[in-house]
Amino acid sequence: MTPPSLQESVVPRPRVAAVLRELIDENPVVCVYATAGAGKTTAVLQALDDSPNSIAWLSVDETDAAPGRLLTYLQAALAQAGHATSEAMSALRAGVPHPEVAGILADTIASLPVTVVLDNAERIASSPEALELVSRLGRYLGGRARLVVVSRQELDFRSMPSAMIVGLDERDLAFTAAEAESALARLGRSDVDIPAVVHATGGWVAGVLFEAWRSRDHSTGLNGEADPLHGYLAVHILDQLCPEQRDFLIRTSVLDEVTGPAAAALGVSSAARHLHTLRSAHIPAMWVPGNEDALRCHPRFREYLLTLLARRDASEVTEIYRRHAIMLGVAHRYEEATEELLKADLLPEALAQAEKAVESVVDRGDFAIVRSWLSRFGPLPTERNEALAGAELMMALATEDYGGGLAVADRLREHGLRDALARSSSKYASAMAWCYFHAGRINEIRAVLDVARPGLEIDAMRYCMTLLADGADGPDITGDCVPLSGGPLDALIMRTHYYRGRLALMLDEPASRWAAIAARSWQLGARLAMGQLEQAATLYEEALDAGTVGVWSEALFSVQLFRAQGRHADAWRALLNGRERIRASGSSLLEAFSYLIQAELELLLNQDPGAAQAVLGRLRTHPVGGSYGFIVEQAETWLGLSYLMQADAAQAARHLEHAVRSMRTTERVLMLPAAAVYLAEASWRLGDENAADRAMNVALDAADRQGSRQSLLQAIELFPSTLSRRLDAESSCESDWHRLGRALIARDVELDHHVGASIEIADFGEIEVRVDGRLVRPQIKKSAELLVFLAHQPDRSATRDQLLDALFEGRRTESSSSYLRQAVRWLREVLPGEDGVEGVGRKIRINSDLRLMSESEHFKRVVAEASSLRGTARYRVLLGALDIAARGPFAAGVKSRWAEERRRDLDAVLVDVRCSVAELAFADGDHHAAAAHLGLVLRLDPYRESMWRLAMRLADANGDADGVLAAYRSCELALQDLGTGPDTATAKLFRGLRR
Structure with missing residues (x-):
């Protein structure tokens, strides 16, 4: 993460630096593509030498192809350059997809004066995930920030528009004759035929500096090496050194920086003497500024040295890697220590280091690394392998492999290790409990929670458990709200909020972008439940674009969204697609939900209560369907509706009474408004008017507790008479029931009871009149003035003489009387009902059923x-x-x-x-x-x-x-x-x- 220093011997190349500097100044993303030894890195360093931007430099390694690791090092490079990006790292730890985190990182630094340089970027060329991450970073970059990518090969940044990518290639970087002459003069090689060298090498910087030919005749096969560069390094670099120097460089090639103490720790003797003699050698390496006893080899040279190391005796190589791993472990670089030990096939030692590294690897979402480690550690005894079980659990949750997570939890129990893991980490304990939750194994959940280490994740899991209890279990199961912790298991809290009907808690915009991404699916559900269809559709499209539509969203919310949009075929298709993902996830819980969704579609789309009852019958015998309280309540609600549709009020009431009683006791109010409306209809059909009224009151109260009357209105739309009967008992047209009636009229639902319309008068500025939210314009302006005048009278009425005095300055001519009659007539035309404006004796008045509001x-x-x-x-x-x-x-x-x-x-x-x-x-x-x-x-x-x-x-x-x-x-x-x-x-x- 430290930019290489420009050595005094480096040839200034103002031509290349000026071109590259101009490109970087004018474009957010600049790529420098050229072969090894073409001078790419040096050109970038010279171009940025006097840049006002700080430089966040990252020389990419092969292991950085893991996207989470790449993001981590990018953040560290930015921090080293003086720019904190904590929000992006919080997003990474919370399980936000890597491309989204890259977008957050880009937004964070867009306005900062910083240039991010990715050197050796060809090392991520084979990782689509890493390339997508860099694409997102460049795509959302703007303002003062810049991204410079340095690579030996062109990279496939698919999601970054090609118009954004500009840069240099080998032709731009090639030495001119004058530049070659200046470079060789610095090396004391004025006797070289400059034009011949430039012509033969094509201006290739490494070829010119070391007089190696680029053509195949002079490079391929040198010293038996297939790689031309390796052949050149063998003949023109290493062969010029004494055997002791060559041996020293090869044995220390595992080190980023070669120092005397580090070499000694590898078991290399006389390190100080070798470093001293190498000062006078002509090799592609540099002495680290500020530490003149530290040698850093050029990345290509080091690659070749590592290749030579791998050809040595296996026992010698193993010992070097083992010693290097010990050094890395002492420096708390556990992940790199693990990789070094795996190279040497030292599995027990590697496992010890992996135990220390794996949590951070999982937190940043690099599951490919975890999988590769688990595969390598497979031959070890099972007891030792359980050290990575927590990582397996978290990986299972992040990838929605609930069956895999369940298998891990069961394996731990079989070997007597489950309780120990639960005591060691609240995160791992809650992960096991959540896997058991998906399997319907309540006793196992409780067994884990009983021994779990206290923590926010356990609080979240206990809150989630309030969804399971039946209404008969007592009042202590309602549960207080649990605050979000910022971790991946916040999804448990959001799910619980949703199924408890605490929708308002889900609508606040999270404080950070990453939290908003994590909450997107459940905010989609809340918006749907509240009837905010446009906002829900937007959230769904955002989730699709970000690739964050999880199995729960696809199997549940997408179906409901398509149904609400009238896309019935898409709703059924989404249910089938969701079931495919459910089967892959191994979740019994989600399988049970798919039955509920199918029953909903059978009832509300197909109008087929028999088919819905058959589906719900299968749910009753399901491992989860008959034992989880919140699922039973929903199933009872749909069963009650199905029997209402079959005119079996007694059966409907039996199921609905159970659902409503359980929902009220447990304070799970998501479906309570609908269930209570259906119960009101069933009670009326059974002749119990008081029970019907009580049920409607329960429905209204539950809707208000949700913060939305959407589900209440949808239920009343199926049975409008429930509202009509309730309106008959109201003496005032300003009641909540009348407001619901007006809302249903706006949806073109016919009610048996007349509901006074809402008249809104905007009387500041030019007068405007709206009826039930719709702008109306009387034929003559005097009608609007008449309405405003009457609206401000104590009883909304006035005599004809009062109206003539007010509106016509007291003139009592035939013309003014006729004009008043026309004003009344045209006002009647725009107000709802035949008697919106009434003539009572000598008075004109607005019907008292109409709700008048003036600005x-x-x-x-x-x-x-x-x-x-x-x-x-x-x-x-x-x-x-x-x-x-x-x-x-x-x-x-x-x-x-x-x-x-x-x-x-x-x-x-x-x-x-x-x-x-x-x-x-x-x-x-x-x-x-x-x-x-x-x-x-x-x-x-x-x-x-x-x-x-x-x-x-x-x-x-x-x-x-x-x-x-x-x-x-x-x-x-x-x-x-x-x-x-x-x-x-x-x-x-x-x-x-x-x-």
Whole structure:
């Protein structure tokens, strides 16, 4: 992660540096592709030498093809460059997919002055996952941040638009004759035929510097090496060294940096002497700045040295790798120590290191590494192999392989190791419990939780257990909400929130992007349950794009989304696809849910209660279907609906009473509104009107506890008479039931009971009228004025004489009377019902069933509400009042005397509100807002002396002494118009501020 230093002997190449610097300045992603020894790394270092950006450098190793490891090292390189990226690492540990984490990382650094350099990037060429990660990083990069990729081969960045990728290749990097002459002169080789060398090598930097030919005749097969570069290194580098120097370089090639102590730890003697003699040797290596006794070989040279090491006696190689692993372990580099020991086939020692490394490997999602380790450790005795069981469990959960996780938990139990693992880690204990949860093995869950180490994950699992209990188990099973911990098992909490109907808890936007990604599936479910179809569809598309549609989402939420969208064939197809994934996951729990979903589709799409009952019959005998309380409740609800559809009210009531009673006791209210509505219908059919009313009250209360009436409305749509009967018992048209009725009318549901429509009058600015949310326009403007006038009368009525006085300035001519009749007629046309405007005796009135709401009345109520508040709360409420009146003056364009009088009254209230807002903004430290409202008040009413005092205080707070004086002088001038001057309080304030 440290950029190589430019040695004094390096040839300056201003031509290449200038071209590359310009590309990096103008493009977010620059790739430098050329063969080994073409001078790629040196060119990048020279181009960035005077860059204003900091450099986050990462020289990629073969093991970095694991995407989680690559992300970890990228974050570390950025941290070393002075840029913290903790959010991305939190996302990685929480199980967010690697490409998404790369996107988060890109967003985090986009505005930072940093250039990320990936050197030796060809080492990830065979890893599609790593390439996708880099693609995402480059795709979302912007602002000041840059990405430079250095590779021996062109890389396939599929998800990064090709237009984003620019760069250099071998032709750009090749030495010109002048550059070759300068380079060779520095090496003391002025006797070389420069044009011949450049022509023969094609300007290849390594070939020019070491006089090696690039053509096959001169490179392939040198010293028996198939690789041309290796052949060159054998003949022109190593053969020039003495045997002791060659042996020293080969035996220490496992080291990133060769130092005397490190070489000695490998068992290499006379390290200091060898390092000293190598100073005068001409080899592709550098002495580390700040540590002149540390040698770092060029990556290509080191690769060749490692190849030579592998050809040596196996016992010698094994001992070197073993010693190197010990060094890495002492430095807490356990993962690398494991890899070194595996190279030497030292399995027991490698397992000891793997135990220390595996948790971090799992946390970052590099499951391919874990699988490879488990495969290598397979020959070891079973007891030793259980050291990685926790990693297997977490990997099973992350990949939704619940059957595999269950097998691990059972294997641990068989060998008597399960309890020990549960005591050692709450995370591993909850993982085992969750696998048992999917298998329907409640006793095993409890056995694990009884011995588990306390922790947030165990709290989450206990909260999840509240889904299982039956309503008869007692009141202690309801469970308090558990906070999210930021770990992968937060999914348990989100699932539990959902099935308990705590939907509002799921809608808050998480504090970080990674948490939002993790919560996406369950927020999708919450949005669906609340009827927010557009938002749910957006979340589903985002999950598809990110590749985060899990088996639970595909088998459940996608089916419900497609059904709600009217895509019935897609809903059935999604159910079948979901079942394929369920079978692969080995989850009995999800299999049970698929039966519930199928029953729902049979009832609501196919209208086939018999088919639904057959499906639910299979569920009853299922290992999970008959024992998990929240599944039984849903099954009983659908059974009850099926019997209602078959006109068997007694059977329906029996199943629904059990479902409703259990849901209420356990406080699992997701389906309670629907179940209670169905129970109300069954009770009515059985002649129990009181029970029907009680059930409807339960349904409404449950919907309010959810924070949404969507499921309640959907159930009432199936049985509208349940609401009609409830409305008959209501004396006021303002009840919750009437509001539900209006919502159903908007959905074109017919009710037996007449429900008064909602009339909204926007009377600030030009008058607008909406009926049940739909804008209506009377044929003549006088009709709108008539509606506004009547809406502000105590009983929504007025005599014809009052109307003529108000709307026609008291004129009682035939023309004005005719105009009034036309206004009444056209108002009737736009209001709902035949009697929206009634004539009663000599009075005209608005039907009392209609719910009238006007902006101006709402404004006055909000202002009145604010009078009982103080401080910030009062400030916010008054700002809301100003928003209500923001469209303009009351009844703009209406010149009748009554409208002008009300307009003056409201304008006075508005000025008072602005005065209060200005004072509160000043007290809250928002001087900009205070000045804005203050200025508006003084333009409308320059005689408000309290506002001139505020103007002086505001100027003083801003350090504007002249402004204090100007405000006082303006106050004096304004009050002169009234024949008076500033009062004592104002003069005293002025004197105090001028001291």
